[in-house]
Amino acid sequence: MVKEKIIAMLAEATDTDASEITLETKFADLGIDSLDMTEMAMDLEDEFGIEFTPSPELNTVGKLIEAVEKLAAEA
């Protein structure tokens, strides 16, 4: 659920085909910088009812999904 949603959001935000986005995909390779990531965090907060501040360590799609899943489970 979280995974599908995040990949769909990334595909939309970067105009990329969702099938090209994997857990190993780096945000830098999608052209997503720290400002883009902060903007996406706002959408993730609305979507999953969480409070989320992204950090530079979350540099791949898989790491982001993991972090959001953890927060969503606690929410």
Added chain:
Amino acid sequence: MRRVVVTGMGTVDPIGNSVTEFRDALFAGKNGIGIITRFDVSEYRHKVAGEVKNFDAAERFGKPFARKTDLFTLYALAAAEEAMQQSGIAGTLDGERLGVCFGSGIGGIETLMQDHQNLLEKGERKVSPHFVPKIIYNIAAGNIAIAHKAFGPCTAVSTACATGTTAIGEGYRTIAHGYADAMICGGSEAAITPLCVAGFGNCQALSDSNDPETACTPFDKRRSGFVMAEGAGALVLEEYEHAVARGAQILAEIVGYSATCDAYHVTAPDPEAKQVARAFAEALPEGTDLAKVYVNAHGTSTPLNDKTETIGLKRAFGAGAAKLHISSTKSMTGHMLGATGAVEAIACVLALQNNTVPPTIHYSEPDPELDLDYTPNTAVQTELDVALSSNLGFGGHNAVIAFRKV
């Protein structure tokens, strides 16, 4: 002082999304003013504007970039790209010798309104991280530098409605004094928003008429205010010897620039127009035959501007002012605020290239006080030597630039 020439031009404006489209519309006297489509104006007193048409930012720049960039910057990038393409200068000089001087009168006002609404309705955490870099008025210049790898001086100027003219003039000086060999200069604006229409309306600057055919009537007795418009204009300025050495097509030379200030009132022009006159007189090279001069006037269609600008021309050139070929192309485009000087600079170069004076359209009732040749309604073919572009802004800024055939 080194000589400076124009080698590239680009525009997105209410009558054309390229220089070719703009030129054809300009000489045909096409009206770009219509009822505002950007937002519902049914409850607004002022309902007309000169909007850019058929500009698909997502298609041009890709959705992700278009989303995080304000429209005023997207217009600027489109104009700069066209100007750079035409100049063919890319790759012919060290990027450290290529600079940018590009302004906006207002900046990213649409984004400002949106994020302010987010703040009020949803709180601090929902103000976009792109908010600040989207709205600051220098960001068009910054983005143009990124797009064209211009590592030289990169500045933004803001002199309200004189912005585009000031940007070109300051860019000209940057090259003339040796700080760069080429500059991408101009201005952009995208401020047809509820806030700006209400604000300009309440400051009694906008036309009383909501008829697109009578709202903007520069130098006409019926004139009652300006019509807001949007768009961008960009020029590639280049040091003359550099342009000649690479075999560039030289479109015109900049032979004069003057910047003065009324220092009189924030919005009203000095009725004596002394500093407007000085700007005109300083910009025009000595010895120019006034009968071969085109003046692209500020000509906003406000009662005060058109009167004081006429007084300024007479004060500068005396009886010779009657020989000048004057027009206000704002009669077609509306007033593009910070972009207007840049787009009108292009109109000046096109006038010289084609020996054609673009008309002041919507002209039907002469004002006895305004008795110069404003080129009513139809373009005039005549031998031209110099074209002056004049723009005067809130704050008392007066800027006049002179172009000559090479």
